[in-house]
Amino acid sequence: MTESMAAQPHSHHYHVPQPSLYPFILSGGMFTLALGFILKMNGFAPGPWVMLGGVGIILYVLFGWFGKVIGESQAGAYRDWEDKSFRYGMVWFIASEVAFFAAFFGALFYVRTISVPELGNMVSAHGTTLWPDFTGAWPSAGPKGAQFTPMGAWGIPALNTALLLSSGVTVTWAHWALLKNKRTQLNLGLAATVLLGATFLGFQAYEYYHAYHELGLTLGAGAYGATFYMLTGFHGFHVTLGAIMLTVILGRTLKGHFTPERHFAFEGVAWYWHFVDVVWLLLFVLVYWL
Incomplete structure (x- = not known):
């Protein structure tokens, strides 16, 4: 052990939080949500209310647990070791x-080009085409x-492609502002990103309505x-999660959280948002365009 480590042992100790009941409460909320869904699917009247209770429990855990983590971060509990492990964790999560x-893209490829x-071209044992009026062309x-x-x-x-690409620009603009400690630009960039994400979801909801009722x-x-x-649908779900996370980050920046040196929470959400952008570009080309 070096002299510096011996002199400051606590500054190099990895933060270990105290035991918490939140994981058990979250498990109970997820079970309640699943139970309510099963009841609803089987025609039991209390099903939607049980589902609502499960959602309430989950929201309680999210606010409480994440608030505790934010408090630990603001108190300086997370240092270099924690920051590095958070980055590794986020990289593996995105992977x-x-x-x-x-x-899912593999399933699309298989169905479109093989199945x-x-x-x-399927022929019966008697040598006749099973579906003579079916050409096997995509979309089908x-x-x-x-x-x-x-x-x-x-x-x-x-x-929507233009909206998401623009949101990638605004979140990067906000990141540059954070690195230069320009708080107004940071808040404006995040607010614009959240607004663009919400607009994307609004247009996607209208698109689904149009597809179901008119197409x-x-x-x-x-x-x-x-x-x-x-x-x-799964991409829209990820956009929803990303927009919620960006809203939380915006709330924290308005309170003065994050510094140019310490802001992994912002970076992690920005990585996730850029990932969502890339997935949408693939969707636009492979699902809508080609």
Whole structure:
């Protein structure tokens, strides 16, 4: 052990929080939410109320637990070791998200380039084409799927692409401001990012309404409908989470949290938001455009 470490042993000790009941309460809230969903699916009247109770428990844990972590951060409990471990953790988390979406993009590739063309060329044991009127071209609902109109790329999807790319610029602008300790620019950049994310979600909700009621594009519209809502729906869920996290970060910056030297919470959320942007670009090209 060096003299500096011997002189300041506590400054190099990794912060270990005190035991907490929050993980157990969160598990109870998740169980309550799942139970309510099961009850609702089986036609039991209390189901939605049980689900609401589960959501309330989860929100209580999120506010309490995250508030405790923020308090520890502001008190100086997290130093170099903690900062490094947080960065490693965020990198692995985003890597798991990459794998998550890679699986769905893989499913889209398989259905589009292998499964549907094979169905179009499938021949019975007697040498006759099983579905003579089915060409196996994409987009497709399958040989017996419901008819629908595919979602075009140059309406709301193109607008949403511009919104998300702009939000990537504003969050980077805010990051530069934080590094230079320009608090007004930081707050404006974050507020603009949250607003752009919320606008994106509003347009996506309208797009879903339009698809269901005017285009016949539903979850029951065969392979295209299933992959469309699977990919865009999960992405929208991630945008929602990112917007919530950015709102929390904005609230913290308005309170004067973060310094040019210590601001991993901001960086972690910015990484996540850029990841969401990249996934949307892939969605726009592979789901809407091609």
